[in-house]
Amino acid sequence: MSFKRDYFEIRLESIGGLGANLAGKILGEYGALYLGLNASSFSSYGSEKRGSPVKAYIRYAKENTPIRVNSPVQIPNILGLFHIALANKENVMAGVSENTSVVVNTDKEPEEVRNILKMYGGKLYCIDALKIALETKSRVNMVMIGAIAKTNDFMCIEKLQQCIKDTIGKKYPKALESNLNAIKRGYEEVKYKEISPDDKYDYIVAKDLEREWGYKNAPIGGVNTCFGSSISNDLSASREGYIPIFIKEKCINCGLCDSTCPDMTFQFVKGQYKGKECMVNLGIDYHHCKGCLRCVEICPTKALQVSLERDFDISKYHIRNKDLIVGKLNFEEVGASSFVTSESYTEDTNI
Ligand code: SF4
Ligand code: SF4
Numbered sequence: 001m002s003f004k005r006d007y008f009e010i011r012l013e014s015i016g017g018l019g020a021n022l023a024g025k026i027l028g029e030y031g032a033l034y035l036g037l038n039a040s041s042f043s044s045y046g047s048e049k050r051g052s053p054v055k056a057y058i059r060y061a062k063e064n065t066p067i068r069v070n071s072p073v074q075i076p077n078i079l080g081l082f083h084i085a086l087a088n089k090e091n092v093m094a095g096v097s098e099n100t101s102v103v104v105n106t107d108k109e110p111e112e113v114r115n116i117l118k119m120y121g122g123k124l125y126c127i128d129a130l131k132i133a134l135e136t137k138s139r140v141n142m143v144m145i146g147a148i149a150k151t152n153d154f155m156c157i158e159k160l161q162q163c164i165k166d167t168i169g170k171k172y173p174k175a176l177e178s179n180l181n182a183i184k185r186g187y188e189e190v191k192y193k194e195i196s197p198d199d200k201y202d203y204i205v206a207k208d209l210e211r212e213w214g215y216k217n218a219p220i221g222g223v224n225t226c227f228g229s230s231i232s233n234d235l236s237a238s239r240e241g242y243i244p245i246f247i248k249e250k251c252i253n254c255g256l257c258d259s260t261c262p263d264m265t266f267q268f269v270k271g272q273y274k275g276k277e278c279m280v281n282l283g284i285d286y287h288h289c290k291g292c293l294r295c296v297e298i299c300p301t302k303a304l305q306v307s308l309e310r311d312f313d314i315s316k317y318h319i320r321n322k323d324l325i326v327g328k329l330n331f332e333e334v335g336a337s338s339f340v341t342s343e344s345y346t347e348d349t350n351i
Pocket of ligand 1 (some may be wrong): 254255301302303
């Protein structure tokens with residue numbers, strides 16, 4: 001193990017539910033207690049719910065170099081992308097240079113991923129963390145920290161596993177073996193590609209997001225210009241491999257799923273059930289479903305059942321005219337998803 005730099009910075013980009021916050025804490029603790037470095041870590045997120053953007057920042061420094069910076073990491077040595085769908089979000093690839101190692105949770109090959117990310121240059125590491133997490137019965141974050149450890153020679157995998165044993169292993173002993181296995185597979189199975197900067201994609205400078213309305217000009221009473229759930233807000237990145245499947249024949253249109261779902265994915269329209277007029281459940285708009293599976297728990301007739309996302313082509317259930325809508329409105333700047341109602345559903349649905 002050799003830590004040759006004075007300073008080393010990591011940024012994790014994620015969505016609530018994938019465990020980036022915990023991964024950041026683990027990496028911070030690992031640096032301080034197991035690598036003998038100065039270390040700090042903190043996260044930034046909105047409401048503590050699945051589907052919200054999450055960023056975690058970790059800094060390492062040599063023992064005699066104090067860490068006095070407490071601002072977000074803008075030029076990371078390592079960027080951890082917990083889902084490939086985050087590639088299109090603003091500022092995600094900011095500060096990635098030829099000196100950055102980018103670790104991505106994806107089932108795609110590095111050549112394709114480079115273009116999806118529009119990556120300027122650096123080292124690209126691709127790992128199918130979701131698949132490994134499902135197979136090992138662990139979490140995406142464990143696989144990701146294993147893959148992150150592969151990016152340099154000072155992050156010793158054995159010490160990382162010891163850190164896991166001493167921390168979450170004590171809290172959740174039954175999950176320890178699965179977590180250690182997930183870290184090991186992340187470390188061993190990550191695919192690597194060196195990318196030399198060329199004319200294909202530009203370096204992206206990190207900048208603060210500017211909002212049209214701020215404290216100086218917002219209407220009295222305040223306005224939330226960035227809704228958590230909106231018709232343009234794709235929550236597919238929050239899912240951890242499982243989705244609810246709607247079995248229409250079993251549905252009694254009680255509406256419990258609709259009042260339980262935190263993201264209003266269920267599409268109800270006026271219709272008839274057993275000869276009576278009522279609101280009829282068309283099913284789920286997966287564009288907004290974050291895979292929390294609360295609807296499955298609440299359904300009294302088992303009309304909603306847990307399934308593996310990989311087994312279904314759910315793209316046909318996404319918003320039909322999504323491109324048109326997103327083209328007209330700025331990202332995350334529209335109202336609640338209930339606005340979409342049944343128009344978002346595909347035509348092949350039978351009421
Ligand atoms: S909770 Fe189940 S039965 Fe009730 S409307 Fe939803 S899917 Fe249908
Ligand atoms: S799993 Fe069910 S409750 Fe959770 S977001 Fe998806 S549809 Fe809504």
